[in-house]
Amino acid sequence: QSVLTQPPSVSAAPGQKVTISCSGSSSNIGKHLVSWYQHLPGTAPKVLIYENYKRPSGIPDRFSGSKSGTSATLGITGLQTGDEADYYCGAWDDTLRAYVFATGTEVTVL
Amino acid sequence: EVQLVESGGGLVNPGGSLRLSCTTSGFTFSDYSINWVRQAPGKGLEWVSLIIGSGNDVYYADSVVGRFTISRDNARNSVYLQMNSLRVEDTALYYCVREGAPYGDARGFWGQGARVTVSS
Numbered sequence: 164q165s166v167l168t169q170p171p172s173v174s175a176a177p178g179q180k181v182t183i184s185c186s187g188s189s190s191n192i193g194k195h196l197v198s199w200y201q202h203l204p205g206t207a208p209k210v211l212i213y214e215n216y217k218r219p220s221g222i223p224d225r226f227s228g229s230k231s232g233t234s235a236t237l238g239i240t241g242l243q244t245g246d247e248a249d250y251y252c253g254a255w256d257d258t259l260r261a262y263v264f265a266t267g268t269e270v271t272v273l
Numbered sequence: 274e275v276q277l278v279e280s281g282g283g284l285v286n287p288g289g290s291l292r293l294s295c296t297t298s299g300f301t302f303s304d305y306s307i308n309w310v311r312q313a314p315g316k317g318l319e320w321v322s323l324i325i326g327s328g329n330d331v332y333y334a335d336s337v338v339g340r341f342t343i344s345r346d347n348a349r350n351s352v353y354l355q356m357n358s359l360r361v362e363d364t365a366l367y368y369c370v371r372e373g374a375p376y377g378d379a380r381g382f383w384g385q386g387a388r389v390t391v392s393s
Contacts, residue, residue, distance in 0.1 A: 195378070198380065207385055210379045213376040251318050261320060261332060264317060
């Protein structure tokens with residue numbers, strides 16, 4: 164279990180949009196920056212979003228991040244088969260004095 | 274180019290020890306905090322430990338406190354994870370991960386991982 168909660172899975176047809184929620188508390192998301200990671204099978208995880216909404220160079224603008232209070236959201240528009248992966252939010256937690264990852268969300272393109 | 278390369282993984286009996294190494298290049302090593310993150314088979318990402326650039330502050334997940342020790346050698350651009358009293362549930366792929374600019378506190382740069390298997 165994690166102190167950050169994500170839905171286990173989301174799915175949509177190619178070209179559609181999905182959103183992944185990440186719910187936390189005042190000791191983590193409520194106080195610290197949120198990052199989002201994409202993990203494709205057999206590869207190292209990759210940062211998709213940092214500092215709540217910023218995208219590293221090379222990450223398409225189909226990926227977006229937002230944060231409000233103790234929750235954050237990752238949006239993926241124009242869904243592609245290559246987007247099938249596990250997605251994790253992460254943030255520092257003051258109570259645990261640890262970085263925490265959510266349990267992850269599997270994205271399936273129907 | 275930022276690079277992190279893990280080594281030292283392998284098969285170990287429960288209760289045994291293993292030392293992972295992470296050799297880095299492409300950045301000023303002492304300026305950056307380094308993490309270890311693991312993924313057990315069929316499970317999600319789990320943050321394990323963090324050491325800041327100077328080496329003066331370290332942090333651990335509750336699951337490894339008292340058993341794992343993180344350290345670094347800034348002269349060798351390397352970070353280490355000494356793992357003692359290993360348990361079956363420590364079986365995982367262990368990633369060495371750098372945080373910091375240009376990605377803020379995101380864990381932005383990952384190695385390819387070192388596999389640790391704890392089994393009798």
